[in-house]
Amino acid sequence: DIQMTQSPSSLSASVGDRVTITCQASQDISNSLNWYQQKPGRAPKLLIYDASNLETGVPSRFSGSGSGTDFTFSISSLQPEDVATYYCQQYDIVPLTFGGGAKVEIK
Amino acid sequence: QVQLQESGPGLVKPSQTLSLTCTVSGDSISNSRYYWSWIRQSAGKGLEWIGRIYTSGTTHYNPSLKSRVTISVDMSNNQFSLKLGSVTAADTAVYYCAGELVSYKYYFDYWGQGTLVTVSS
Numbered sequence: 001d002i003q004m005t006q007s008p009s010s011l012s013a014s015v016g017d018r019v020t021i022t023c024q025a026s027q028d029i030s031n032s033l034n035w036y037q038q039k040p041g042r043a044p045k046l047l048i049y050d051a052s053n054l055e056t057g058v059p060s061r062f063s064g065s066g067s068g069t070d071f072t073f074s075i076s077s078l079q080p081e082d083v084a085t086y087y088c089q090q091y092d093i094v095p096l097t098f099g100g101g102a103k104v105e106i107k
Numbered sequence: 108q109v110q111l112q113e114s115g116p117g118l119v120k121p122s123q124t125l126s127l128t129c130t131v132s133g134d135s136i137s138n139s140r141y142y143w144s145w146i147r148q149s150a151g152k153g154l155e156w157i158g159r160i161y162t163s164g165t166t167h168y169n170p171s172l173k174s175r176v177t178i179s180v181d182m183s184n185n186q187f188s189l190k191l192g193s194v195t196a197a198d199t200a201v202y203y204c205a206g207e208l209v210s211y212k213y214y215f216d217y218w219g220q221g222t223l224v225t226v227s228s
Contacts, residue, residue, distance in 0.1 A: 001170070034214045043203055043218035044154065050212070087154060091213045095169040096144075098154040 002026050002090050006099035012107045019075040021102040023066075023088035031067045032092035038101075039084045047086075048073065080106055109133040111204050111219035119198075119226050125191040129204030129219055136185045137162045140210040143187045145178060147200040148221075155200075159207060160187055194226045 003026040013019050023033065031051040036044035046055045048064035051071055061076040075082055083106055088099040115127035129143070136143065144159035158168035160178045168176050177190040191198060202224055206217035 032213070036215070043205075043221055044215070045218075046214050046216065049214045089154075089215075094167045095171075096156040098156070100153045 001095055002029060002093055002097050004088055004090055004097050004099040006088060006102050008102060009100060010103040012105045013078050014107045015078055015080060017078045019078050019104060021073045021086055023071040023073065023099050025069045025090055028068050029090045029092035032090055033071050034089045034091065035064050035073045036087045036089060037084045038087065044087060109206065109217045111206065111217055113202060113204050113219045113222040115222065117223060117225060119194055119224060120228050121195055121226055122193055125194050125198060125224055127189045127202055127222065128186050131185045136180060136187060137182055140208060142207040142209050143180065144205045144207050145189045146203045146205055149200045157189065196226050199226045200224060
């Protein structure tokens with residue numbers, strides 16, 4: 001299985017701050033990586049696909065980059081509605097696997 | 108608007124079989140652009156992919172659960188189902204069904220709201 005390691009597991013930042021989360025794959029997955037946002041009691045929602053492509057309708061303050069084994073997810077200016085847990089997910093090889101999540105809170 | 112809805116018992120006894128059904132509306136489950144998956148999430152923990160089925164009946168399972176899992180599809184009712192045998196307390200989780208787009212783009216496009224299944228006597 002491909003292990004996906006996210007860091008940090010949680011963070012607290014002020015409104016307007018830039019937030020960055022990393023995701024490391026245990027082997028090369030090219031750009032086969034997606035990012036999801038999950039709010040409490042809700043199903044995950046796709047934000048970024050193929051490592052860097054913004055899903056339609058998702059605010060442009062969200063972005064993703066990387067390839068191979070190292071990936072980054074960023075929120076350029078944190079908003080109150082961005083409080084959530086963010087997960088990376090690889091689809092290069094079955095079993096599909098998710099990172100452990102990064103919980104983002106407002107300071 | 109495609110919608111997925113999980114249904115099934117919220118309480119299952121240890122050693123028994125967990126059975127859930129996902130009803131798809133707004134699109135045909137025979138749509139060749141999608142795999143239909145089950146994903147679970149234990150309290151306070153991350154997401155675990157259980158397995159998926161394609162319209163052809165082809166299945167892929169997580170090796171960690173493969174010996175206990177069966178996913179099947181019912182085209183006539185636009186549903187797919189999960190059976191997980193010999194459950195223990197460790198199988199207590201919110202179970203999601205999801206549609207995974209697998210045509211030029213590859214991601215979980217549609218999700219059910221999730222259903223909590225508790226394993227307890």
